[in-house]
Amino acid sequence: MSTSPRGRLVVAAVLFPLILASCTIDPSTGPVAISSATSSGVSLPGATFPSGAPSPTTASSPTVDTSRTTGSSAPSSPTLPSTTAVPAPRIRTSPADGADGISPTAPVTVRAQAGTFLRVALTNPEGRPVTGAFSAGRTVWTSTEPLGYRRKYTLTAGAVRPGAPRTESTSSFTTLSPLQTIYPSFFPNPTMKTVGVGQPMVIIFDKAPVDRVAAEKALSVKTVPAVKGSWFWWDDRTVHYRPSTHWKPGTEVTVSANLYGVHLGGGSYGEADRSMSVTIGPSRIATIDDATKQMQVFVDGRKVKTFPVSMGMDKEVTVAGQKISFVTPSGTYVAQEKYEVKQMSSASYGLPVNSSLGYDSRIPLAMRFSDGGIFVHAAPWSVADQGVRNVSHGCINLGPAAGRWFYDNFGHGDVMTVKGTSTRLDPSDGFGDWNISWDKWLAGSALA
Template identity: 65%
Template sequence: MWVRIAGWCAVVVLVAAACTSSPAPPAAADKPEITVAPKDAADAVSPIEPIEVTATNAKLDSVTVTNPDGKQVAGALSADKARWTSAEPLGYGRQYTVKAVARGDDGKTARKTVSFRTVQPAQTVFPSFFPPPSITTVGVGQPIAVIFDKPPADRAAAERALKVSATPATEGGWYWRDDRTVHWRPKEYWKPGTKVTVDAKIYGVKLGDGMYGETDRTLNYTIGPAKIATIDDRTHQMTVTVDGQQVQTFPVSMGRPDSTTVNGKTISFVTPSGTYVAQEKYEVKQMTSASYGLPNDAALGYDSQIPLAVRISNSGIFVHAAPWSVADQGVRNVSHGCVNLSPEAGRWFYDNFGYGDIVTVSNTNTQLASTDGFGDWNIPWDEWLKGSALR
């Protein structure tokens, strides 16, 4: 009997002990912490990836990011003071130091110092535009040209960094003319009055083989009236329309129907048929036949100052005043390939046509090469789209 009672008493003691145990202590407050991206000692960091400083269980009191010269990097703090993000690109090949302080609700602080280095490019690539930024109004036929000073190894990356914005919206696409030059043109001629912005956002962009973009550039154009000069070799006449309305008709003389051979090379004087885009122009232009392989002292050679010359091709075709061929204009072709106008007509054309205005030639027996100047409009749209590095 005594043993059973003792056992019962032991059970009672155990139950009582369980019922009277002390409560668990309150959980400790979570400590404030700071994280930084990039991480400490990171190397070859992209200069265009934002620096992010994040506070956990705390609010940021201060964040400074400095380069070796002590210059601070601009940044923005979120409304809840939990995140700081850099607001400007960094330099290439530079060491940056991040120092951050955060404070928790309990008053405890956290501190963090991180240093990292940005990428050092093997080469940088610079983009230029044509027409240049000094030209702010262009014609309805103007393609946009971006010319890189070095061939980007990764054309697709370079093209992705380029953007054309237009108001009203305009369908168009990029086409690589060579390893340094890419053109953008609309599917159809620009609509007059269109506002165009070209952004080359290539700074910090990997362009392959250790190449990176040197700088971002932006270009703005306004599209002017639709000026189109149409030349028919059967009639030897130029008809000019502005915004669809005929405003002028001029007799012309184009390239003579001849050719000559120099050192085994055949030089044709025929003006090719096709769609040209007006480029630069000169009040007086020094022209020589030697520029395309015909000696100046040859029977058909020349070295002359030509008045009121508007370039329409890189191969040397101009629309210009030619007082020496007035009797032939409207009758026959006698030039070396240029489009001859009378002095009065040449002055009107020079004063009214410029970058991006259209000249079309028809019914001659040769065709303008799409690679000659802005021969872009001579490439069918389906073929043009295939010239993109992204297809």
């Protein structure tokens, strides 16, 4: 049978696509998946690396899928028509690519969906890797150290799936920029290893936190054995911690200020995380009764010494309209510091040195118990008055031998109680914490 030219054309049109359908393509030249993401971290398969960023807040961005394929590893059949391709893994990152104002303490996470990671790297602007860790199945990578403020981080990742194109991801984000940072300092300072049973734990901020609640929530005190205590805001920059009664000797105390990355109000953030540890030493308490003018000293509850004393004279003068009393206030004091020799001048509290009661002298074996200038010290010049009458400008006078014993045996955080005098110690004068009732102390917390 003969076929017309037009008939042959129809047959060719039908057969030509079938011939093409039977051809195959070399899978090694196929596409690869590429993804852009938004986290910065560094690690190689099975390993993690440190990041080199300062310490910490908590604002994160939503997880974003920025995957794109860059290659294929799935072979195709040489004879059968094409079948459904294996989809490439997807990479999701948090923070998102291009995100700004990210908290340096919010973990960076990268997730591989329908695949596993070959690598993940998060780097700071200098190229330093941020430490991170993979999940057991290498489907998630999470940063494990805080980032820095005001820094741009770059995140790269690669994920694979058998028979599917490889997926690559690159992204970046920037951490928040505080208007200012706030730094915490401690007393006892970190070099002090042992303090007395009366020592409050003190944190001093270099700038006043606007948000006291946020600041206080970032503070913690851990003790062994466990002791219940509370913070009390002394002023805008200072907060004290103590239990309801004196610390138990031997208690181990660790104070932490985990402020990095914490928003403290008004655009201020914590500058650093800091901590200090101290042990409570033996109970050393001196009690002075104005009626007897005797000091009794108790160590771990046992009376070990009794000394005659002379306290502040019962006088008051007025200088430039200011009243100056020499009476030693009654109340509970805590030792702050001590000096082998201390230069003392009446001019420090407004009384001219050249006045009839003025002085400017080198005082031996002096231990400070108040910011206002109450010291316990040796006073050879008043030995005849000690145990008989009060003749000092407010300090507690001891004889030379008693002064030496007291100086050698008392230290930071040890307690002195004075009773029977006509004035009361202002709780804000030095570590007057124990002159505040427990109920009022609890009310001084920002979390009350």
